[in-house]
Amino acid sequence: MIILKIGERLSAIKRILDSGPDTSGTCKVLELLGAGGLSSDILGELRLYSECLPMVDQVGYTPPQRYMHFLWDALDKLPISIIVDFSIPFRRILAKRLFARCGRNFIAEENVRFNFPQNLEVGDDVFLNRGVFLDTKGGVTLGNYVGLAEDVQIFTHKHSESDHIVRKYEKVVLKDFVMINSGAMILPGVTVGEQAIVAARALVHDHVPPNAVVGGVPAKVMRDRRTEGRSGKELDHIWLHKSAFQDEQ
Numbered sequence: 001m002i003i004l005k006i007g008e009r010l011s012a013i014k015r016i017l018d019s020g021p022d023t024s025g026t027c028k029v030l031e032l033l034g035a036g037g038l039s040s041d042i043l044g045e046l047r048l049y050s051e052c053l054p055m056v057d058q059v060g061y062t063p064p065q066r067y068m069h070f071l072w073d074a075l076d077k078l079p080i081s082i083i084v085d086f087s088i089p090f091r092r093i094l095a096k097r098l099f100a101r102c103g104r105n106f107i108a109e110e111n112v113r114f115n116f117p118q119n120l121e122v123g124d125d126v127f128l129n130r131g132v133f134l135d136t137k138g139g140v141t142l143g144n145y146v147g148l149a150e151d152v153q154i155f156t157h158k159h160s161e162s163d164h165i166v167r168k169y170e171k172v173v174l175k176d177f178v179m180i181n182s183g184a185m186i187l188p189g190v191t192v193g194e195q196a197i198v199a200a201r202a203l204v205h206d207h208v209p210p211n212a213v214v215g216g217v218p219a220k221v222m223r224d225r226r227t228e229g230r231s232g233k234e235l236d237h238i239w240l241h242k243s244a245f246q247d248e249q
Contacts, residue, residue: 004032006083006085006086009032009086010086010089010090010093012028012032013029013032013090013093014093016028016029017029017064017068017093017094017097020063020064021064021067021068021071022063022064022067023040023041023043023044023067024040025067026043026067026070026071027039027040027043029071030071030074033071033074033075033078033080034078034079034080035074035077035078043067043070046066046067046070048061048066048069048070049115050069050115050116051066053115053137054167055115055116055137055157055169056116059116059118059119064097065098065117065118068094068097068098069098069117071094072091072094072098072117073113075087075090075091076110076111081110087110088107088108088109088245089245091106091108091112092106092107092108095108095117095122098117098118099117099118099120099121099122100117100118100119100120100121101121101122101123102122103122103123103124103125103126103144104124104125104248104249105124105125105126105245105246105247105248106122106125106126107126107127107128107239107240107245107246108128108132109128109129109130109132110130110131111130111131111132112128112130112131112132112133112134113132113133113134114133114134114135114136114140115134115135115136115137116136116137117136118136119136119137119138119139119140120134120136120139120140120142121139121140121141121142122142123142123143123144123145123146123176124144124145125144125145125237125239125246126142126144126145126146126147127146127147127148127237127239128148129147129148129149129150129152129182130150130151131150131151131152132148132150132151132152132153133151133152133153133154134154135153135154135155135156135157136156137156137157137169138156138157138169138170138171138172138188139156139169139171139172140154140156140171140172140173140174141171141172141173141174142174143173143174143175143176143177143178143194144176144177145176145177145233145235145237146174146176146177146178146179146180147178147179147180147237147239148180149179149180149181149182149183149184149200150182150183151182151183152180152181152182152183152184152185152186153184153185153186154172154185154186155172155185155186155187155188156169156170156171156172156188156189157169157170157188158170158187158188168188169188170188170189171189172186172188172189172190172191173190173191173192174186174191174192175191175192175193175194175195175196175210176194176195176232177194177195177231177232177235177237178192178193178194178195178196178197178198179196179197179198179237180192180197180198181197181198181199181200181202182200182201183200183201184198184199184200184201184202184203184204185202185203185204186198186204187203187204187205190204190205190206190207190208191207191208192204192207192208193207193208193209193210193211193212194210194211195210195211195225195227195231195235196208196209196210196211196212196213196214196225197212197213197214197225198214198215198219199213199214199215199216199219199222200215201215201217202214202215202216202217202219203216203217203218203219204218204219205218205219206218206219208221209221211224211225211227212224212225213225
């Protein structure tokens with residue numbers, strides 16, 4: 001039996017995904033993840049939860065998109081997901097093929113979920129920590145150097161109170177160098193201005209001015225960000241020790 005090293009596994013997966021994965025290719029990727037056992041017949045019947053949502057009529061899934069979204073979610077059920085030198089590059093490989101746009105140095109930790117990645121735009125050096133949920137039905141744009149801490153939730157749709165079937169979709173935009181702290185929730189239609197910070201557990205229902213710090217339920221402006229005269233890259237939005245996984249230029 002040939003034992004492939006981490007880099008070799010990632011290269012093999014990339015080649016499979018570049019060809020537009022079908023059921024056979026998806027089975028091969030699962031084997032490289034250490035999760036063999038699902039047959040092509042089973043994968044041929046695959047339907048994602050997102051495909052049970054009304055927006056699927058507008059967005060839809062191609063077979064390769066379906067299989068790659070499946071692989072994104074499947075990774076977190078497997079022991080190899082704990083090996084960051086594999087899991088972070090693996091998610092990056094998928095993101096560049098799944099999202100509407102994905103810039104360089106993208107980092108996603110465990111259990112990051114989204115419903116329609118086709119409506120997700122991600123800039124350079126974006127960091128998504130564990131448990132982030134992105135409801136991308138109405139569209140989500142994350143600017144450069146945006147950081148979302150643990151369990152952040154972003155929603156882009158709401159229901160009529162008189163008729164649950166009636167829905168309204170509104171895009172959420174986080175501008176460059178925004179930081180959203182743990183457990184915060186961003187509601188539909190919100191734009192968070194450049195370099196703004198959202199405090200932990202805040203409920204953001206209205207636009208956030210640039211360089212503001214907001215917090216509370218509902219969130220209100222508390223003060224300006226203490227930048228000490230710094231801006232942009234001078235703010236050092238470096239997410240992991242020694243800039244791990246932020247080495248692309």
